[in-house]
Each structure stands twice: as structure tokens, then as C-alpha cells.
Amino acid sequence: MGTVIINGTRYDVRVSAGCYVVTQLNGHARLYTVGKDKTCSCGGSAERQCRHIKAVARYLQEGGERAPSKVMRQSSASRVIPETCPICGGAITVKGITWRCEEDVVHYWMWRGQKVRKFLTQPHPAKVGAFYEQTPEERKAFLAATRLRGSYTGRG
Numbered sequence: 796m797g798t799v800i801i802n803g804t805r806y807d808v809r810v811s812a813g814c815y816v817v818t819q820l821n822g823h824a825r826l827y828t829v830g831k832d833k834t835c836s837c838g839g840s841a842e843r844q845c846r847h848i849k850a851v852a853r854y855l856q857e858g859g860e861r862a863p864s865k866v867m868r869q870s871s872a873s874r875v876i877p878e879t880c881p882i883c884g885g886a887i888t889v890k891g892i893t894w895r896c897e898e899d900v901v902h903y904w905m906w907r908g909q910k911v912r913k914f915l916t917q918p919h920p921a922k923v924g925a926f927y928e929q930t931p932e933e934r935k936a937f938l939a940a941t942r943l944r945g946s947y948t949g950r951g
Contacts, residue, residue, distance in 0.1 A: 797859045799850045806850035810862045814891075815854070817847045830891050831862055881906050 796809045807818040811828075817835075819825045827847040828836040839845025844852075855861065876894050880887050882905050885898040896902035929937065 797854045797857065799853045799857070801846060801850060801853065804846070806847070806854075808851055808854040808859060810860050812863055815851045815862055817850055819847065819850075828891070831864075832890075834891055836891070877906075 796807055799806045799808060803821075805820040807820065809816045809818070813831055815829045817827045817829055819827065829839075829847050829851045833839075833841035833844070833848055835845050835847045837845050837847060839848050841848075876889055876892075877887065879885065880896040880898065880902050882902040883896065883898050885896055885902075887894045887896055894903060
């Protein structure tokens with residue numbers, strides 16, 4: 796880890812797989828992730844560099860360690876980035892830990908929704924509570940009632 800001071804603000808830069816973790820220390824600590832592609836979790840980019848990207852640049856100029864290439868962990872299915880869009884099979888653009896379908900930007904969220912739906916509808920040891928103690932019929936009725944409430948717009 797290295798410390799960089801820019802305009803009186805202290806930044807601690809830590810190397811991680813495929814990125815840098817920047818802790819901004821000015822009164823209270825804030826954490827930001829800067830990718831090797833010069834994108835920041837605050838919205839900064841190579842074209843519009845934020846102070847966190849500049850802190851990483853200074854850290855590297857001062858001889859800081861470079862981040863190793865990103866390692867994909869197959870154990871975490873939600874973090875695996877597919878080769879092509881799982882919805883349409885089209886090309887994707889990887890941005891940080893997410894991806895974007897070049898055909899339709901909504902496909903990423905459809906894919907994530909499928910993963911959440913799968914988690915919620917399949918048994919899992921981490922699932923405890925009244926919802927999971929219901930019979931399949933009770934659960935189906937509960938979900939149907941929830942869908943009806945979800946369609947309410949709040950306008951009268």
C-alpha cells in the first residue's frame with residue numbers, strides 16, 4: 796500500500812486483482828475502485844479523470860506496485876463475466892466487474908434478474924425465515940400477491 800497526498804487530501808492506494816483500491820481520507824474514509832482501464836467507481840474515466848485516477852497515476856509514478864491482471868473466480872457465479880451476451884449471444888463490452896451487451900444495454904439487467912430469480916426460487920442452506928418455511932402453495936400465493944402489489948403505481 797502506498798500513500799499519496801494531492802491538494803492536501805490523503806489517498807491510500809492498495810493493489811488488488813485487476814484494479815486499485817483507493818481510500819480517500821479527509822475527515823472520514825471513502826473507498827473507490829480504479830480499474831486498470833482507468834475507470835473509477837465514482838464515475839471517472841480515462842477521458843474525464845477524477846482525483847482517484849490521478850492518485851493511482853501518482854502512486855505508479857512514485858514507483859508503486861502495478862495491479863496484476865484480473866483473476867476470474869469461478870466459485871462466484873454472479874461475478875463471472877460471460878464471453879458473449881447470455882440473452883442474445885451478441886458481443887459484450889466489459890466495464891469493471893460488469894459487462895454491457897452491444898445490442899441492448901438492458902440484457903445485463905435481464906441476466907442479473909434471472910440469477911436473482913433462480914436464487915430466490917431454489918432451496919439454499921442460507922435461506923431461513925418464514926418465507927422459506929411456507930409450503931410451495933403458500934409461497935406461490937405469497938409471490939402472486941407480491942406481484943399484484945408491485946403493479947400498484949401509487950397514483951390515485
